[in-house]
Amino acid sequence: MSGIGGKVAGVLSALKVRTGKALALLQGDGQADRVVPPTGFTANLTLFTAGAMAFLAVFALALSLATGRVASRWSEELARSATLRISAPMEQREAQAAKALEVLESTPGVASARRLSDDEQRDLLAPWLGVDLPMEDLPVPVLIEVVEGEGLDVAGLKARLAGEVPGAVYDDHSRWREPLIRAASRLRLLGWVALGLIAASTAAMITLAAGSALAANARVIATLRLVGATDTYIARAFVRRFTQRALLGAAVGTSLAMLALALLPRAETTGGFLTGLGFTGAGWLLPLIVPMLAAITAFWATRASAFRTLRQVT
Amino acid sequence: MGRGWRVIELENVAYSYGGGELLSDISLRLAPGSFHFLTGPSGAGKTTFLKLCYLELAPTSGRVQLFDKPATGFSRNEVARARRRIGVVHQDCHFLDHLPLAENIALPLTVAGRNVAEEKGNIEELLRWVGLEKHTDALPPSLSGGERQRAALARAVVMSPDIVLADEPTGNVDWEMGQRLLQLLVELNKMGKTIVIATHDLNLIRTAKSKVAARVLRIAKRRLQLAGADL
Structure with missing residues (x-):
């Protein structure tokens, strides 16, 4: 017990030290920060770019999550249902429908089978053919909604239906479900790729900005080295700056993007794909990691850049 | 200061551009507490x-x-x-031009992580010592060469x-200020610091010799020689 307790205490104190360091980095060390001259213009550019990148990142994140949600909803709803369509001459319709229901009810794995009433079928056709449809005069096929349960042998069921109900066509929706789900998961992949590109561009942009700041301060760096500053001390002055700027810029960009998503008009009834863009519930916490990631990216990009520059100074 | 070690030791050193x-x-070999002048024609390699x-x-x-450690x-x-144990006065003094003089002078303390606020009194005294107490808040570019x-x-x-290494520390100052700077270096030497001054000002060397046991090194024809006792 004491061993585990000791370990936990160790981990906690290590975490405390790390958090302390991170906080110290953010708060800054007034004295150390002053050794690098302030730069107005490039600082604003870094802020702006970090903000713009964070804005885009939040949208890419929302896109990925929304397509993921849509894909899983479609596959879940559609996977569990199928439709049996019976196209037969008018005089055989009723007989075949009754036979089909009999077959379905006696098949293990079919949770339920229900014939759609004339009214329901009229409703389904109304958007295309108008409301005053004389259903009884039209050779409208009989539709049976099948809800699949566990252990349904679809191939066996199709074979039985083919033998006993010649006019029946069993449609488990896979023909149009699969391409939709494929498209959705491809879209989600694209969202993640966009996020990756945004992170890489942020790193590249901060490397460039830090590189130009380091080059502009070459004399300052040389002077600091001559009076005994370590590389870490000099690098930290730059790293702290760019980390703070990236964090602040990204925080503003993230807030604006979240606001924009929250204000997107909703059209829940049609369940449209685009209007589903956004976060749900605890998902709203997810974009908050964007500023953190921007700060971490800035930290490492500036650090690498600073140490590269410092190696050229004695 | 009878310590047996050398603060700086060069052994068969060559340098080529x-x-x-x-x-x-x-x-x-420079022993602790020694006082050396380094002379020689310009371009002979004093700064190098x-x-x-x-x-x-x-x-x-x-x-x-x-x-006593191989560098x-x-x-x-x-x-x-x-470098925190070696004070260097460069010929072309580099400062951080955006910081006031007092902060520039405290810079070695700052980068070594020392509490500058605690040393405030020392820094003020140091500024008085070099006659710059009125320029505490001045930015380096506004100072004259001597300042x-x-x-x-x-x-x-x-x-x-x-160790204090000074490269032509009196190059830009008048005679009186040169004497004052020299006096400062002599005082530091009496506190046990090793001093090396590169200069071609023979008057300065003569004055120093009346105050301190200074030895003169001369760089000529790529070699370093110990110059004669008299100048």
């Missing part, structure tokens, strides 16, 4: 010699030892730490280093 050899076969001593340049061949294998952090040189000396000694 792209073209040819500037310094060759230089061997020298000092740069070898504070590790801005690495010798092309030979060995440099600082505080050739120093890591970058060891170089930084060694910059005095400020550079103040910055060089703020860490109370073991």
Whole structure:
């Protein structure tokens, strides 16, 4: 017990030290920060770019999550249902429908089978053919909604239906479900790729900005080295700056993007794909990691850049 | 200061720039508390010699030892730490132009992580010592050449280093101020610091010799020689 307790205490104190360091980095060390001259213009550019990148990142994140949600909803709803369509001459319709229901009810794995009433079928056709449809005069096929349960042998069921109900066509929706789900998961992949590109561009942009700041301060760096500053001390002055700027810029960009998503008009009834863009519930916490990631990216990009520059100074 | 060790030791040191050899076969041991002048014609390599001593340049061949440790294998952090024990007055004094003078003088303390606020009294005294107490808040570019040189000396000694290397510290100041700077260096030497002054001002050397047991090193024809006792 004491061993585990000791370990936990160790981990906690290590975490405390790390958090302390991170906080110290953010708060800054007034004295150390002053050794690098302030730069107005490039600082604003870094802020702006970090903000713009964070804005885009939040949208890419929302896109990925929304397509993921849509894909899983479609596959879940559609996977569990199928439709049996019976196209037969008018005089055989009723007989075949009754036979089909009999077959379905006696098949293990079919949770339920229900014939759609004339009214329901009229409703389904109304958007295309108008409301005053004389259903009884039209050779409208009989539709049976099948809800699949566990252990349904679809191939066996199709074979039985083919033998006993010649006019029946069993449609488990896979023909149009699969391409939709494929498209959705491809879209989600694209969202993640966009996020990756945004992170890489942020790193590249901060490397460039830090590189130009380091080059502009070459004399300052040389002077600091001559009076005994370590590389870490000099690098930290730059790293702290760019980390703070990236964090602040990204925080503003993230807030604006979240606001924009929250204000997107909703059209829940049609369940449209685009209007589903956004976060749900605890998902709203997810974009908050964007500023953190921007700060971490800035930290490492500036650090690498600073140490590269410092190696050229004695 | 009867310590047996050498603060700076050069052994068969040579240095060449792209073209040819500037310094060759230089061997020298500087004992703690010694006072040396370094003379020689311009371009003979006085500044290069000092740069070898504070590790801005690495010798092309030979060995440099600082505080009894071979400096050739120093890591970058060891170089930084060694420089905190060496105060350097550069010929072209580099300052951080965006910081007021007092902060520039405190810079070695700042980068060493010392609490500058605690040393405020010392820094004020140091500024008075070099006659710059009225310029505490001035930015370095607004100072004259002489003032910059005095400020550079103040910055060089703020860490109370073991060694002070000064490259033409009196080059830009009038006779009186030159004497004052020299007096400061002599006082530091009496406190046990090792002093090396590169200069071609023979009057300065003569004055110093009346105050302190100074030895004169001369760089000529790429070699370092111990000059005669009289000048």
